[in-house]
Amino acid sequence: MLKPDRRIRKSRNAIKMAVIDLMIEKKFDQITIQDISDKADVSRRTIYLHYMDKFDLLDKLIEEHIEELRELCDLAGNDSHYMDAVLLWFDYFESHYLFFSAILESKGGHFFHNRFLEFFLQELKKNENEIPEDSSRGLTDGEDVDIQFLGGAIVGVMEWWFRNGKPYPPSFMAQRLGSLLERNLDVDYT
Missing domain, CATH: 1.10.357.10 (Tetracycline Repressor, domain 2)
Structure with missing residues (x-):
């Protein structure tokens, strides 16, 4: 299995770390895709390229x-x-x-x-x-x-x-x- 491109890995890692950091700050239900986008410093579109929604992200x-x-x-x-x-x-x-x-x-x-x-x-x-x-x-x-x-x-x-x-x-x-x-x-x- 091929590893994803370095930029893709970097974006995914930023998104994952952002959601973990946000879960420390507030309840998961209160976290929005925009919150994740801002924290990860990626566009909302980038998040949706990798995950259907925040629940899919958490599940993955x-x-x-x-x-x-x-x-x-x-x-x-x-x-x-x-x-x-x-x-x-x-x-x-x-x-x-x-x-x-x-x-x-x-x-x-x-x-x-x-x-x-x-x-x-x-x-x-x-x-x-x-x-x-x-x-x-x-x-x-x-x-x-x-x-x-x-x-x-x-x-x-x-x-x-x-x-x-x-x-x-x-x-x-x-x-x-x-x-x-x-x-x-x-x-x-x-």
């Missing part, structure tokens, strides 16, 4: 972070323990704290919550489906409920961590949340 920002997290998880491999995965997640969240805290403080939190819940559910299901290839077994009735519960818990803890100014380091979060995941996902339902 969230999707970029999810894709980066997914790539990190894939690079780590399926042999890693839950604590390793959680450490990877929280290290990533810490390095992108400005974006995540801004989106949670703004009305973009709803978009964030739903998209990240979907991501964590997929990651948990992927780990639960690590069964021998000759087996046709999928998730049991109990496992799907557990995964839904734990996915919601992960997102809730993550949101709490951001809203409270990262009260614990990623290593602490990995130890606590990782041990809870291991304890709750290693239950045999047969």
Whole structure:
């Protein structure tokens, strides 16, 4: 896949940073395309060349972070323990704290919550489906409920961590949340 032209990348980055800065200043619903245009020092037309509207922009920002997290998880491999995965997640969240805290403080939190819940559910299901290839077994009735519960818990803890100014380091979060995941996902339902 070809990288976009340097001018396009520069415009997109300016637009992304502008919307993040604006979310720190005011609620997402109050942000206009003109606000983004002024802050990014680009024309409204430039924004509309890249995004349908501010919701599309926010959606693409969230999707970029999810894709980066997914790539990190894939690079780590399926042999890693839950604590390793959680450490990877929280290290990533810490390095992108400005974006995540801004989106949670703004009305973009709803978009964030739903998209990240979907991501964590997929990651948990992927780990639960690590069964021998000759087996046709999928998730049991109990496992799907557990995964839904734990996915919601992960997102809730993550949101709490951001809203409270990262009260614990990623290593602490990995130890606590990782041990809870291991304890709750290693239950045999047969």
